[in-house]
Amino acid sequence: MVRRSKPKHRSGCPVNVSLEIFGDRWSLLILRDLMVRGYRTFREFQRAGEGISTNILADRLRRLEAGGLLTATPSSEDGRSVHYRLTAKGIALAPVLLELLLWAARHEDTATPCGFVEQMEKNRESVLAETYRRWEQHDLTPLIPPFKPLTKPPRGVAKR
DSSP states (O other): OOOOOOOOOSOSOHHHHHHHHHOSHHHHHHHHIIIIIOOOSHHHHHTSSSOOOHHHHHHHHHHHHHTTSEEEEEOSSOTTOEEEEEOHHHHTTHHHHHHHHHHHHHHSOOSOOHHHHHHHHHTHHHHHHHHHHHHHTTOOOOSSOOOOOOOOOOTTOOOO
């Protein structure tokens, strides 16, 4: 196995370094799926509903592994399949992803039910505790269900 050297960062700014490791939408969605949906295989990530292409998915999984956010281990049931799992460094992003979810639900049109968001806002600590518990116990039960796609207004109809 060839070990890759760590990439050089554009600057020493912590925000820049973070974004270089996991700052694109696909990486954040993979982290979300590992963290709260219990996904662990390439096929599960691919079927998550956002339409990621196989080459982008493979690249992002490699980058997240190289960044120390997840591990990849061969499946004990099927040697051809790989199971991905967040590392301690990866699960430490739970508060960040929770705040992104809450921010978007407050400020943008999303498919998140209002009651769901209100409960998460009121119970941040228990949501995070449950996220960490599931990670520690290898519990793949989804914490957050998949969201339905937003319905777009027909062409020519102005959104109000």
